[in-house]
Amino acid sequence: MKIKFVFAAAAVAMLSLASCKKDYVCTWEADGVSLSQDYPGLDKDAAEATETTCKNAGGTWSTK
Structure with a gap:
């Protein structure tokens, strides 16, 4: 029983440490020209910070 608990705890720890990374893009318009910036492989924290910057810039x- 103790072995099962150790394996279960290890599995939960591994899953919580694994981060889901996604690709994002920020698009905006400047002087009538549509521009975009790609942000590949961001984790959740980096994506949230970059999203805030993107939206603050319009x-x-x-x-x-």
Whole structure:
């Protein structure tokens, strides 16, 4: 029983440490020209920070 608990705890720890990384893009318009910046492989924290910056600059944030 103790062995099962150790394996279960290890599995939960591994899953919690694994981060889901996604690709994002920020698009905006400047002087009538549509521009975009790709952000590949961001984890959740980096994506949230970059999204805030994108939106503060008047851009639109989306996943690829």
